[in-house]
Amino acid sequence: MDSLRDERGMDASRTLLAGAGQLPPPVRRIAPAAPPTIVTPPPNGNGRVPAGLAAPALKRLPRPDAPAIERMRTEALTIAYGEKLAVNAVSLEVRQGEVLALIGPSGCGKTTLLRSLNRLVDLTPTAVRGGRILLDGEDVDGFDVTHLRRRVGMLFQQPNPFPMSIFDNVAYGLRERGSKKPSRRALEPAVTEALHRAGLFEEVKDNLEHPALALSGGQQQRLCIARSLAVRPEVLLLDEPCSALDPISTATIEETIVALRSEVAIVIVTHNLQQAQRVADHVAFMYLGDLIEYGEVEQVFSAPLAERTREYVSGGFG
Amino acid sequence: MSAHAQSRGPAGLLSRVRGGDSWSIGDRIGLASAWAAGILLCLIAAAIVLYMLYRGFQYLSLELIFSHPEAGLDQSKSGGFLDPLQGTLALTVIATLIAAPVGVGIAVWLTEYGRPSGLARAVESGVEIVAGTPSIVLAIFGLLVFQQGFLSFLSYEATPGVAFGRSFFVAGMIMSLIALPLIVGAAREALHSIPRHVREASYALGKDRISTIRRVLLPASRRGIGTGVALGMGRIVGDTAIVVVLLGATLQNDPHGGIPGLSFLQGTGSTLTTYVYNNSPVGEGGSPEKAYAAAFVLLLIVIALNFVVDLITRGRGPSWTR
Numbered sequence: 001m002d003s004l005r006d007e008r009g010m011d012a013s014r015t016l017l018a019g020a021g022q023l024p025p026p027v028r029r030i031a032p033a034a035p036p037t038i039v040t041p042p043p044n045g046n047g048r049v050p051a052g053l054a055a056p057a058l059k060r061l062p063r064p065d066a067p068a069i070e071r072m073r074t075e076a077l078t079i080a081y082g083e084k085l086a087v088n089a090v091s092l093e094v095r096q097g098e099v100l101a102l103i104g105p106s107g108c109g110k111t112t113l114l115r116s117l118n119r120l121v122d123l124t125p126t127a128v129r130g131g132r133i134l135l136d137g138e139d140v141d142g143f144d145v146t147h148l149r150r151r152v153g154m155l156f157q158q159p160n161p162f163p164m165s166i167f168d169n170v171a172y173g174l175r176e177r178g179s180k181k182p183s184r185r186a187l188e189p190a191v192t193e194a195l196h197r198a199g200l201f202e203e204v205k206d207n208l209e210h211p212a213l214a215l216s217g218g219q220q221q222r223l224c225i226a227r228s229l230a231v232r233p234e235v236l237l238l239d240e241p242c243s244a245l246d247p248i249s250t251a252t253i254e255e256t257i258v259a260l261r262s263e264v265a266i267v268i269v270t271h272n273l274q275q276a277q278r279v280a281d282h283v284a285f286m287y288l289g290d291l292i293e294y295g296e297v298e299q300v301f302s303a304p305l306a307e308r309t310r311e312y313v314s315g316g317f318g
Numbered sequence: 319m320s321a322h323a324q325s326r327g328p329a330g331l332l333s334r335v336r337g338g339d340s341w342s343i344g345d346r347i348g349l350a351s352a353w354a355a356g357i358l359l360c361l362i363a364a365a366i367v368l369y370m371l372y373r374g375f376q377y378l379s380l381e382l383i384f385s386h387p388e389a390g391l392d393q394s395k396s397g398g399f400l401d402p403l404q405g406t407l408a409l410t411v412i413a414t415l416i417a418a419p420v421g422v423g424i425a426v427w428l429t430e431y432g433r434p435s436g437l438a439r440a441v442e443s444g445v446e447i448v449a450g451t452p453s454i455v456l457a458i459f460g461l462l463v464f465q466q467g468f469l470s471f472l473s474y475e476a477t478p479g480v481a482f483g484r485s486f487f488v489a490g491m492i493m494s495l496i497a498l499p500l501i502v503g504a505a506r507e508a509l510h511s512i513p514r515h516v517r518e519a520s521y522a523l524g525k526d527r528i529s530t531i532r533r534v535l536l537p538a539s540r541r542g543i544g545t546g547v548a549l550g551m552g553r554i555v556g557d558t559a560i561v562v563v564l565l566g567a568t569l570q571n572d573p574h575g576g577i578p579g580l581s582f583l584q585g586t587g588s589t590l591t592t593y594v595y596n597n598s599p600v601g602e603g604g605s606p607e608k609a610y611a612a613a614f615v616l617l618l619i620v621i622a623l624n625f626v627v628d629l630i631t632r633g634r635g636p637s638w639t640r
Binding site (some may be wrong): 078118120123144147148149150153154156157158159162172173213224228231234244272283 | 326513515516517518520521522523524525526533535538635636637638639640
């Protein structure tokens with residue numbers, strides 16, 4: 001405590017202002033330990049970046065080939081919160097065997113669009129929806145909502161395991177209400193498999209009974225993936241799943257996402273354009289509720305058709 | 319450096335109370351009074367506990383705890399306080415068994431449903447009004463209600479068509495109103511502190527509201543609910559007015575009717591609080607020494623409940639990022 005106080009330069013200010021009879025509030029001063037690292041400009045000096053330092057090529061995670069099958073589609077989907085239009089007549093396809101990334105600046109409606117796919121938007125009292133959302137050709141409004149949400153799983157921005165053991169978290173979606181309670185033994189294969197698919201099993205296999213909230217943030221998020229996968233969803237919605245995580249956990253989760261795409265149709269909302277490039281096959285760029293551009297990831301990032309998209313992916317705004 | 323090096327130890331404390339470095343005189347006075355008030359409170363608490371400890375150990379004996387109170391002006395003949403102790407425990411259990419589920423139910427309804435919002439606001443003010451009503455008023459109201467003839471099964475029929483209106487049942491029901499606001503408040507706070515995305519994660523797995531509440535929200539608010547229940551029990555243990563009006567504050571527990579157990583609950587009795595009151599110098603003043611001993615036991619029960627609250631709230635509950 002004392003050493004910290006000493007750094008505040010109390011004595012220095014005290015001597016400086018002793019004559020004035022009053023002391024300024026303590027100010028914390030930090031002395032830099034090393035000079036700052038500054039990148040020197042290339043020596044050829046004409047403002048051009050030398051060939052070796054050119055923008056790195058698009059980095060994509062290696063991915064297995066998978067046939068793309070359409071699972072979900074929105075037709076002129078429009079969502080408003082009261083008077084405010086959040087999503088404006090968006091038509092999109094979600095395919096199994098692909099990862100679809102929704103990108104765009106904050107407030108562009110991408111999260112609202114994502115949350116409408118499992119009708120989580122319905123929980124907002126002011127939300128109204130127009131247009132159609134189809135799952136395997138059937139309107140989602142015709143489904144029992146709990147049944148729909150078992151087929152369309154979701155992962156949230158913040159890891160949110162439930163306050164129970166790791167095993168119970170993964171088994172949560174499998175356990176039914178009412179009298180027919182599947183035994184632990186009956187649930188075990190499904191739980192183990194879900195943990196394997198989420199790439200978490202090796203880390204937690206010895207302490208499945210430990211509380212899930214004691215895991216690290218990255219492990220918690222993978223546990224949430226396992227929890228979603230345990231109910232065998234056909235579509236998985238990811239709402240900025242890595243924004244609260246460190247780079248290593250992010251890399252693990254991205255690998256998991258890419259590995260899953262052959263079995264599950266995946267939609268990911270992300271603010272991180274590099275992440276979209278790494279994991280996505282198709283990209284939809286939204287701006288102020290409108291779908292501005294939809295295309296393959298290479299095309300959207302290197303040769304965008306719309307001016308807005310070009311500005312956004314090149315960092316013009318965000 | 320010098321001022322801060324001093325800040326450990328009494329000299330530093332003094333210099334802080336005097337105002338540290340550049341404090342205005344008003345701030346110094348404020349700080350000094352805050353210190354003084356804090357220390358005074360500690361002294362008062364210590365005085366209560368130490369005095370009761372001294373008196374308690376002086377007069378308390380196992381015989382007092384295990385013998386029935388008897389009528390008698392002489393302290394050597396007036397028995398112990400087994401009945402009031404049983405009464406305190408029974409009343410606390412009855413009132414808690416009513417207040418805990420009802421309170422948690424109200425809290426869940428307010429935070430998770432809360433519609434129509436007008437009704438929710440009315441319930442909120444209702445809980446606040448009950449919290450603010452003096453227990454003697456609740457007791458008089460209880461007497462009014464439970465003396466209705468058709469409610470005589472909760473006590474017993476005094477005269478045909480009129481219920482006696484005093485029993486463990488009746489006192490427990492009204493007593494539950496004292497604990498209810500504390501339980502509702504603590505449970506609501508606990509439920510509010512669970513971020514929305516945790517609920518949505520459960521819905522997103524195809525669970526409905528009821529199973530989300532039962533399997534996720536209530537387990538996650540266990541600490542808050544436990545704290546509220548323990549605090550509410552403390553209030554029940556300490557209340558006197560309701561016992562005087564609705565339990566009779568009789569010398570001994572006085573069962574009515576022939577069914578064992580039920581007759582106890584239909585009958586009248588007393589608790590430690592009324593025992594202390596009746597035996598203290600301000601009451602009938604029969605046995606001040608026994609009043610001290612009983613007050614000491616009462617204090618021990620309350621301190622034990624506070625300790626339980628501490629145990630519950632210690633450590634970390636489930637924590638999520640919002």
